[in-house]
Amino acid sequence: KNEVEQSPQNLTAQEGEFITINCSYSVGISALHWLQQHPGGGIVSLFMLSSGKKKHGRLIATINIQEKHSSLHITASHPRDSAVYICAVRSQGAQKLVFGQGTRLTINP
Amino acid sequence: DTGVSQDPRHKITKRGQNVTFRCDPISEHNRLYWYRQTLGQGPEFLTYFQNEAQLEKSRLLSDRFSAERPKGSFSTLEIQRTEQGDSAMYLCASSLGAGGFYEQYFGPGTRLTVT
Numbered sequence A: 001k002n003e004v005e006q007s008p009q010n011l012t013a014q015e016g017e018f019i020t021i022n023c024s025y026s027v028g029i030s031a032l033h034w035l036q037q038h039p040g041g042g043i044v045s046l047f048m049l050s051s052g053k054k055k056h057g058r059l060i061a062t063i064n065i066q067e068k069h070s071s072l073h074i075t076a077s078h079p080r081d082s083a084v085y086i087c088a089v090r091s092q093g094a095q096k097l098v099f100g101q102g103t104r105l106t107i108n109p
Numbered sequence B: 001d002t003g004v005s006q007d008p009r010h011k012i013t014k015r016g017q018n019v020t021f022r023c024d025p026i027s028e029h030n031r032l033y034w035y036r037q038t039l040g041q042g043p044e045f046l047t048y049f050q051n052e053a054q055l056e057k058s059r060l061l062s063d064r065f066s067a068e069r070p071k072g073s074f075s076t077l078e079i080q081r082t083e084q085g086d087s088a089m090y091l092c093a094s095s096l097g098a099g100g101f102y103e104q105y106f107g108p109g110t111r112l113t114v115t
Helices: none
Strands: A006-009 A012-015 A021-026 A031-039 A043-049 A050-057 A057-064 A069-074 A081-093 A103-108 B005-006 B010-013 B019-024 B031-037 B044-050 B053-057 B065-068 B075-079 B090-094 B111-114
Touching: A006 A081, A012 A021, A012 B019, A021 A081, A021 A103, A021 B044, A031 A069, A031 B075, A043 A050, A043 A057, A043 A069, A069 A081, B010 B019, B031 B075, B044 B065, B044 B090, B075 B090
Parallel strands: A012 A103, B010 B111
Antiparallel strands: A006 A021, A021 A069, A031 A043, A031 A081, A050 A057, A057 A069, A081 A103, B005 B019, B019 B075, B031 B044, B031 B090, B044 B053, B065 B075, B090 B111
């Protein structure tokens, strides 16, 4: 079992829909990251959190430390949100990130 | 642009050849990370540096791989005697790494194709 599991692996939705991507992890962490990767490979950090909830524009990230679970929500989704979304965790005392497999999101107009 | 840069962006090489990639981190960042990403998978950790010291290496980093950061600024990743299984995107990231809660900033990656 991977340390970081994401679901779903693929998600297709219509423009305007509310999107939820889930991330579960099995280790104690000091931080969890949500990252966005567009075709061509570049990775952009969306959120870094260790508790509670963060919001940036139409994106919301939540984390439940006790349940070892995080969600990324996108409100009013748009075709430009189409990308791979990756969850990554930094274990307590570690420096490296451990990544999930990613969720490929496609938003159709 | 003062982000993380990587060179080259794409490299096609024949099996058995040696390749070297370069990463230039954000200038004040003292930590530098190398990751590898194969198609359809999330990135996997290879190694990281704090200044010029290589502090951790993954078991993925076989003897054919070597990474350096000689002056604590840019870093190079060399793969000797490349194999088809080395085909992947090689990502570099950097961070301030002052301990605690820090963010890693990623470069655009170098896509390696071994034929």
